Amino acid sequence: MTNREELNIALIGFGTVGSGVARILSTQAENIAVRAGRPVRLRRVVVRDLCKSREHLPADVTVSTDLQDVISDPEIQLAVQLIGGTDPAFDYMTRLLAAGKDVVTANKALLYLHGETLFRQASDQQRTIGFEAAVAGGIPIVSAVTQALTGNQILSLEAILNGTSNFILTHMLDDDKTYDDVLKEAQSLGYAEADPAMDVDGTDAAQKLSILTQLAFSTRVPLESFVKQGIDGLELLDLQVASDLGYKIKLLATSRLNDDQLEMSVQPTLIRADREIAKTDGADNIVAVRGDAVGMTRFSGAGAGQLPTASAVVADIIDYATGRTAVTFESVLRTLAQPDRTVQPPGELSRRCYLRFTVDDRPHVLADVADVLGRNGISISSVHQEETSDDSAARNGSARLVIMTHRTTEGNLRAADKEIGQLSSIQGTSIRLPVAD
């Protein structure tokens, strides 16, 4: 092979994922050349801070802080955009596309907010965007939905899509560690975003669900149109109570066709402990896809971290080198151009529910709560209250009340929330979580 046949690439960003990509490109160079049909050469890297020491950076790579160095290099065909957030990532992507570069990215926040504009620009300029690593890290779910499962009408997606949240939920319960300590660990392992708020408040999972939903159901659903709740309001107590009841709590992202309407939500959810999705622990993700022809399929594995994410990015680079990206990207553009489906109003979401209250330990309290639920059309499936001491010196005057409901709507629950919040017997914050069937 001559040098002219090489694919010359640039990495924009050389943090957790960028350095992982460089590592795979160098350790797997020969295999990659075989699979890509030509050698892949990392020529340039753009970073913010030239003084940082860089692991896995080959000596012959030119490092700069100026995107223009990539834009004006005619040898660079493909730019791999691995800067987080949208500023300057959006500006960089538009400049790269305008300069005739094809792009691969792992940035889901960017694709969620500006995907439509970027895809249109890429299409207008006959360029491509590869984005396997933007959803579920190392799990090839974008390829599954845009290639392997395209013979199906997808009926539902049920997923864990944020590695950091799953890591926190797992280690708080299993190792009895505090939320803050496990979050710090997730940050040091490279799972969390630069600002981990988006990991724990459900935004990252919701953005990924929105991207997958667009691919699977040809419908763009903004985060404001569905229920989104993170793990940041959860307490260890709820993980323990759920476990005693035979459930695990997971940040569950769901997108489902319901009588031609799309039902969507991202919420910490009680899932029976023996289900595959409940057994997905640590930074792993899982996506269960039900198709009308294939039935249920499940994709699971590392949803975050340096090498798993880099694995997906390198696959995109190889797909680009072989020409596969150009074919898939055109098909994705046609899919996205289909008319949107209607999204079910959040108030109509119908699920079973877990309610936890701290209440005054005195007569009629349970009756008052049950009355509110009943008047709002919510039927109780079980009530759990631990026995409290009768010894007045030992009593602190409060009791923990856990109620599991039958299936009811989000609208009914919201109405009941308001009324229960006004009961004088309720202490502190009440917790309400859906229960998956």
Ligand code: NAP
């Ligand atoms: P990171 O470790 O924070 O690295 C970001 C890189 O971008 C750094 O090298 C930084 O330069 C560079 N950068 C930031 N602003 C820049 C600017 N204005 N100009 C030039 N370079 C700039 O982030 P990461 O974890 O690798 O994530 C990268 C992307 O992948 C994000 O969109 C993230 O959401 C996504 N992603 C991450 C994971 C994961 O597990 N980490 C998984 C899937 C997707 P300096 O090094 O000089 O600061």
Ligand code: HSE
């Ligand atoms: N911060 C993200 C997560 C990285 O924890 O899932 C993978 O997208």
